[in-house]
Amino acid sequence: MAGEDAARFGGPPCSPEIAAKMPDSRLMTAPTFDGVDLIELAQRFGTPLQVYSAGDIRRRVQSLTRALHGLDALICYAVKANSSHALLKLVAALGAGADIVSGGELERSLRAGIPGERIVFSGVGKTAEEIRTALRAGVGRFNVESADELECLSGVARELGTVACAAVRINPDVDANTHAKISTGRAENKFGVSIDEARSWFAQARDFTHVALNGLHVHIGSQILSLEPFRQALQVVDGFRRELESSGHAISSIDVGGGLGVSYRAAQDSPPDVADYVAVIREALRDFHGRIVLEPGRWLVAEAGILLTRVIRIKQGSERRFLIIDAAMNDLPRPSLYGAWHDIVHVGQASGPVLAYDIVGPVCETGDTFAQARELAECKGGDLLAIKTTGAYSASMASNYNSRPLLAEVMVDGGRHALIRQRQSLDAMIADEVTTLQWISA
Numbered sequence: 001m002a003g004e005d006a007a008r009f010g011g012p013p014c015s016p017e018i019a020a021k022m023p024d025s026r027l028m029t030a031p032t033f034d035g036v037d038l039i040e041l042a043q044r045f046g047t048p049l050q051v052y053s054a055g056d057i058r059r060r061v062q063s064l065t066r067a068l069h070g071l072d073a074l075i076c077y078a079v080k081a082n083s084s085h086a087l088l089k090l091v092a093a094l095g096a097g098a099d100i101v102s103g104g105e106l107e108r109s110l111r112a113g114i115p116g117e118r119i120v121f122s123g124v125g126k127t128a129e130e131i132r133t134a135l136r137a138g139v140g141r142f143n144v145e146s147a148d149e150l151e152c153l154s155g156v157a158r159e160l161g162t163v164a165c166a167a168v169r170i171n172p173d174v175d176a177n178t179h180a181k182i183s184t185g186r187a188e189n190k191f192g193v194s195i196d197e198a199r200s201w202f203a204q205a206r207d208f209t210h211v212a213l214n215g216l217h218v219h220i221g222s223q224i225l226s227l228e229p230f231r232q233a234l235q236v237v238d239g240f241r242r243e244l245e246s247s248g249h250a251i252s253s254i255d256v257g258g259g260l261g262v263s264y265r266a267a268q269d270s271p272p273d274v275a276d277y278v279a280v281i282r283e284a285l286r287d288f289h290g291r292i293v294l295e296p297g298r299w300l301v302a303e304a305g306i307l308l309t310r311v312i313r314i315k316q317g318s319e320r321r322f323l324i325i326d327a328a329m330n331d332l333p334r335p336s337l338y339g340a341w342h343d344i345v346h347v348g349q350a351s352g353p354v355l356a357y358d359i360v361g362p363v364c365e366t367g368d369t370f371a372q373a374r375e376l377a378e379c380k381g382g383d384l385l386a387i388k389t390t391g392a393y394s395a396s397m398a399s400n401y402n403s404r405p406l407l408a409e410v411m412v413d414g415g416r417h418a419l420i421r422q423r424q425s426l427d428a429m430i431a432d433e434v435t436t437l438q439w440i441s442a
């Protein structure tokens with residue numbers, strides 16, 4: 001997406017002397033994002049501030065839709081990547097549905113106007129209550145992950161006098177070659193069931209009078225940068241689909257999951273092109289004529305987001321030079337959780353020598369570190385920085401740790417901007433706590 005990146009970060013180039021001294025990833029040459037001045041945004045809304053480009057998200061939905069041309073395909077955006085109302089409405093307006101993993105995500109999807117029939121419900125721990133609410137909302141498909149869940153789904157559907165549409169999540173035992181904490185398709189992971197187990201479910205399918213077991217689902221992990229694991233997983237699933245059909249089970253949908261990776265480190269990551277990804281799906285499922293469901297999360301929104309943060313101060317330690325910024329692990333947990341890399345750049349011109357900084361937040365944890373020995377043009381207190389590729393698994397994972405209010409979020413769109421979440425007030429942060437205890441004796 002290097003070309004699109006250049007298009008989003010418009011504006012005048014930096015001086016040739018500075019450009020010669022510094023690789024691009026150390027310097028954002030122009031302070032605009034989707035046509036909006038980032039310095040002004042930071043002044044207006046304060047920092048830390050998440051900024052999402054609606055234009056970028058729109059282009060991605062459209063390019064995926066174009067790649068899927070001629071297929072009976074439904075894009076179900078994985079809500080957990082970023083569950084902001086404004087963002088859900090944006091993808092819903094482009095025709096996408098939702099992939100949800102909780103009752104909370106169901107509520108958010110419905111409120112954003114996504115109809116139940118475009119919602120698929122995934123996850124290993126759906127409660128009977130969540131299943132009941134989802135069935136009442138007309139959720140189109142349950143991706144079932146265990147025999148117990150299948151029983152539960154059947155029981156709740158019977159109680160409501162309806163028939164649930166279900167798919168078996170297959171664990172294909174392939175290595176997605178990604179971070180262990182976001183790998184989901186190995187036999188030792190908690191997700192999905194083996195082909196053997198799935199086979200036995202289909203053998204008993206007629207006993208489940210209130211479940212139409214007619215789909216297959218696979219999702220092998222996240223931030224996958226090679227197409228090979230997808231190809232392998234889909235071959236396993238399609239082989240099983242053929243076997244099921246030849247023994248008389250109709251399969252009406254295959255859900256290929258999400259997982260397509262993005263560029264967190266411009267100098268190193270080269271994510272597959274979405275058209276090539278879709279070509280792998282077309283090829284693997286060429287004999288399948290039912291509906292294909294896709295569940296992209298990260299790929300749709302990650303690169304569309306940046307986190308604006310200001311330098312609070314520099315601290316020269318005895319061994320390391322610390323750059324202390326006003327964003328922390330509670331705003332963007334990926335580096336502390338996964339050791340994830342994010343490119344970090346100055347907003348606007350930066351001059352001075354390139355120095356190596358450990359970039360840390362104010363939270364009282366050594367893990368509150370965004371980067372170690374990261375090279376940046378010399379910084380001083382008050383400088384504005386952008387942490388890139390923060391549209392996914394950032395705001396949706398944020399917490400109040402260290403009693404830090406949730407940050408503000410803004411959407412930008414071709415020169416316009418809109419606040420989509422105000423910075424949490426201290427009152428709101430503590431509002432649900434009970435201050436006068438009502439003790440109840442046994």
Ligand SMILES: *Cc1c(COP(=O)(O)O)cnc(C)c1O
Nearest residue numbers: 078122222258259295296297298
């Ligand atoms: C998390 C998840 C996704 C989305 O994964 P991305 O890597 O963000 O595309 C899709 N499907 C399921 C079942 C998931 O759990």
